[in-house]
Amino acid sequence: KQEVTQIPAALSVPEGENLVLNCSFTDSAIYNLQWFRQDPGKGLTSLLLIQSSQREQTSGRLNASLDKSSGRSTLYIAASQPGDSATYLCAVRPRETSGSRLTFGEGTQLTVNP
């Protein structure tokens, strides 16, 4: 059974700092990994999707990496801003032959202080 762990559970940083969020998974047989942000009372917004054949993806100030062999992904946020404050979730999708459900981590709650 796939298990996804996100560390830390909460993080508070001053504005402008670069930071790294971690996601680890136990089964490396994945199809892809996706990072989301969730604002309070809202749904999930897709940030980055990494296919199993890729090592990283970038979008603006965000960079996500994937190391399947070690079961890890990181989300790097450069020059953090107060508007980045949210909960960040990673989700792993298994290979098609292994089922359909995505497994989510519990999330990292990020606060960026002005």
Add this chain to the structure above:
Amino acid sequence: GAGVSQSPSNKVTEKGKDVELRCDPISGHTALYWYRQRLGQGLEFLIYFQGNSAPDKSGLPSDRFSAERTGESVSTLTIQRTQQEDSAVYLCASRYPGLAGSLRSGELFFGEGSRLTVL
């Protein structure tokens, strides 16, 4: 519409009543998921639809829960005889099919959720 649409956004009901939640996926997205998120907790898988294949219902917590989807269109999640522990946000997501190997293939898009409160 451009995104996944869910209704109602908020529903307050009395214990024992039935509720129906609706999800309208992005046009052309063949796969659809329902998840539940209790207050302060992570996402809990409920059910998955893929085209005309038999749905994966393995996450439904009890026989009070059921879901339907006709083809690649709207899905409804029904909870019968609601209990207080059913209170949660119910999230729907549809999946971008894309071409195999494309960078966006398999990306999930979520709706804003339906917040259910059972009194």
